[in-house]
Amino acid sequence: MDVAPGRTLRVERQRETLRVVIDRPDRNNSINDTLMRDLHAALDEAEGDPTTRLVVIEGSGPVFCSGMDFGDAADSNRADDGLAARGGQVFYGLLKRLASLPRVVVSVVDGRVTGGGVGIAAASDFVYASARSSFALPEALWGLLPCCVLPFLIRRTGFQPAYAMTLSTLPVTAEHAARIHLVDEVMDDARPALRRLASRLTKIDTSVVADGKRYFEQLRQPAERHEQVAVTEFARLMSSPVVRGRIAGFAQNQLMPWENR
């Protein structure tokens, strides 16, 4: 198996944005080990550069991402049982990395998204989709379930919309996906929204993005722990001299935080 980086993705940096284009049009932009490794490498690059604030994931052609590469999966099956468990672990790890990366991740969808591709979108911080996009979980037709996708999809949609997509296997439109919060905004040109978001993100410390993602994870614990979690995190953030300086600058001189660094 050829694992040369850059083979499955096109990656380009533009100011504060790292743009990652899934580019396996001959395999319907499906996910194999190489693509997962290449995507991790791109995220390493984003994480290693303090000026990168935004990672934008797109798909080349009419398919954003079609999920697991069945050709590679069929090969693995010949080998041994442990590979399936490892495949699930590696894919879950990729989705977890998207969700916890100390940068803001936006999936810009223009086309079909199926199976594991829905996981990549769902694990992104924001999903912008064109009106012609569609989202489907056909796993049950194969005797499978979208096991790794569902924790990230349910985080966005709640129980019922994810359940309905899984049991029916029918695709939903971008408009429907927006109503269930799988898509944050339907727009045929994502560039103005990306510029607006990037402009905000240059005013936010990347450490706060990391703090925010970690804090939201803590709030997915049972509700009885929320009060302690909230009070502890608030006290920790307020003890930062940087934060205190910004608050004093505003209180005394009406300085906004980004004027006070």
Next chain:
Amino acid sequence: MDVAPGRTLRVERQRETLRVVIDRPDRNNSINDTLMRDLHAALDEAEGDPTTRLVVIEGSGPVFCSGMDFGDAADSNRADDGLAARGGQVFYGLLKRLASLPRVVVSVVDGRVTGGGVGIAAASDFVYASARSSFALPEALWGLLPCCVLPFLIRRTGFQPAYAMTLSTLPVTAEHAARIHLVDEVMDDARPALRRLASRLTKIDTSVVADGKRYFEQLRQPAERHEQVAVTEFARLMSSPVVRGRIAGFAQNQLMPWENR
């Protein structure tokens, strides 16, 4: 009390669909012990027949289901305290059975749904409702709460919409019910949607419907367990020779799963 099956329900089989009509128009289609037993018997019938893929629940007349039969509840009250606890247990058990049945359950609503009737709809996999339908939880007016309904309603709507219905006791329209995911689709004629769903379901193993329902229950545990649950279930499903055969058939010969049995 007469418990002859068929007394509270009309049940008919049509190809892959078992149609169950709640038929106590003189008691506003309210729920008593007989109806719960009859409904369990109908679900037994669906579960015992491998060709049945879909259970459709309807109500006769302008009321889909009005919840607990207060006439019977008043009788029970005369007897002893334990009956109320048993009544809650039996009703919760019915809702749990609807939610875990290895068949797809659709409530087709055309009219008023109140109290426990909202539970029957909420515990169904899909709810299709006509525009004139309405949903209400009037329990608080009686000094009660929709205790058994709420876990199933919150699963669909999240916290706030269920909370608002409970505290206000005011009915919501079908349109509103769709916005909060208590209803999956508003449509005056459910037959095309049922046909589309049935056509998909005949391509899905009933064991996968059971797997899917069980897996979604596991994902309602605290978030820290999700990764392990996901990876384990994915590995289990991928180890099936049937699944492997389908994947290989697609990878090698572009066969869709239903062409490869």
Next chain:
Amino acid sequence: MDVAPGRTLRVERQRETLRVVIDRPDRNNSINDTLMRDLHAALDEAEGDPTTRLVVIEGSGPVFCSGMDFGDAADSNRADDGLAARGGQVFYGLLKRLASLPRVVVSVVDGRVTGGGVGIAAASDFVYASARSSFALPEALWGLLPCCVLPFLIRRTGFQPAYAMTLSTLPVTAEHAARIHLVDEVMDDARPALRRLASRLTKIDTSVVADGKRYFEQLRQPAERHEQVAVTEFARLMSSPVVRGRIAGFAQNQLMPWENR
């Protein structure tokens, strides 16, 4: 610091409604210790009067509430670290009180709501907002997170909409806030809706409002406990002689519960 009651709020009783107007227009209706104490005092008044069923919270002028008073926070910072922890605890306690008060709490929003102000709205049982209202969580710009707000916001919106507001820091419109259930209804004149709600609430025992709020908290525990919680609470409520009397009155004489006291 002057803690005279009535300094930060205007409070007036009108029949079954206690109206509380946040009134610090010179400080953008921001939250300091005095306001929190005054608000607790108003809630004490509501809770002490059995004829009060509804607490309505409004803001004077174009800002409903702008969150933490940075002037006071800057003062506290001079003092010591413990104050930040205490501030979080006190604010969380206020939100928890709004959410558990045995009265129905409605925030009527007409204007901008930011930071902790979103918490006051989110912790309310109902939020009615005019179309020109907006909601924003700018905390990340300061290096902070809306720690205490989020558990109450997520309860309403689920994970994704709260996450998007926190990471983007961008305001959302009232219309968007309604789609994510931060707002229950968008209306430029809240009075008809308040009258309709008040008319229902006079028919509901205040003890049931308390029971309902407590029961919903129990249902935020992991799902495996829901059945036991539901069955136990149903049996407890059904054992009340008042409830039994109402059910018998309906079953035997078609009396509605409020005709049967």
